[in-house]
Amino acid sequence: MQTALIGLGHHGQKTYLPVLQKSPGIKLVGVCDRDSTKLEDVIGGLNKYTSYRELFEKERLDFIVVATSHDAYPEIVVCAAEKGIHILKEKPFARTVEEGKFLQKIAEKNEVICPAYTFYATATPLFFTGAVPVLVDSDESGNINPLLIEKKITSNTKAILITHMWGNPCAMNQITDFAKKHQLLLIEDGSHAHGAEYHKKKAGTFGDLAIFSLQGQKTLTGGEGGFVLTPSDEFYYRAILMGHYNKRCLQEIPRNHPLYDFGVTGMGLKLRIHPLSAAIANEQLNHLDDVLFKRREMAKKMISSLGQLPGIRPPQISPHANPSWYAMVFQFDNTKLEGLSLKRFHDALIAEGCKELDLPTSTRPLNLLPLFQKPEVIFPKYQGKIQYAPGDFPIAESFYQNAFKLPVWHEQMDVETVYQYVNAFEKVINHYKELL
């Protein structure tokens, strides 16, 4: 743990400094005192600072030991807490109830459990709320690993947010149990999963809120736009206030509800869907079951043909899941193909005419995105709160690096296309040695 000592008075120098220097597991990286003469006597190759702000800026710290007079202490605490640095203090944390409440408020943060592997928009709206996305690695299916969720729950956790990746439902029974047990909100991103089912229950109906994109490529689409599902009146009224203003707010929020007063302006955002998009999506809803039926038939054909080829692992589907097949994402296993690169494999298939074969790159583990590595550049309030880095989520990263994606076609005429793709895949795999 990277540590710094602030305050080199008697206790700082005589008690904390030697202990910190000797403690296993602690790496003392810096010392700070506003009196520079006190820094002169400190030995041992430590970085020395007269300003704690400079210390926080220059060092990556896990925790600080504060041994200053109490007067200097609150502002150091505020600064450290905002950066997410833990604090050990020699004297009581607060001298008055007011001071205690003030400090408690600083330390509070809302955390939301999110999948490490998802499209960024699942989690990025959190940056506008101040809540911290706490990412959780995937399992081999690419969905959030339910077994890792509970380990990430803290007293700050407010919600669990999951995405049914590529239309393959997450392990919702387990996830719903965690949410209930820890009294957390459960939010589903169903943008890939219109009509998908888990234990015969539709994606989007497990939790407190579900959001669905209707963007152009989605199984149910309005070109752009999206919708929210919720069993809660309270969330429904808030969603109306976020999307609309005036008429619909005033018509749908009951007059005696405290949110009615905000009806004229809503939340001031006006994020509603274009009515034409809503009408297009609404019309498509009538055909969704038919489309899903045909996609599921096509998916069976694709898995039984492509999924058996050497070097290709089919999607992992739970026996309780009935996916919507927004797309079919295979894993490329080059150990069966003498280390052939996915890029070479992909290029060869494109050359064979598989133009819709895709290596999905915008959907990538969130820790690989600058917005999750240094959000503070755009959202200053996130200074020190999140510092995700490559390597943080090995399963999600491996899934992403080896993923290739095909559409799941659903028209009768597309059956022929599937056979053409299967022929092309067989040809490339049979001749893989020529690509090495």
Ligand SMILES: Cc1ncc(COP(=O)(O)O)c(C=O)c1O
């Ligand atoms: C999983 C997921 N969540 C959210 C979104 C965002 O949807 P929209 O583009 O409608 O804002 C997408 C879009 O592709 C998505 O795939």
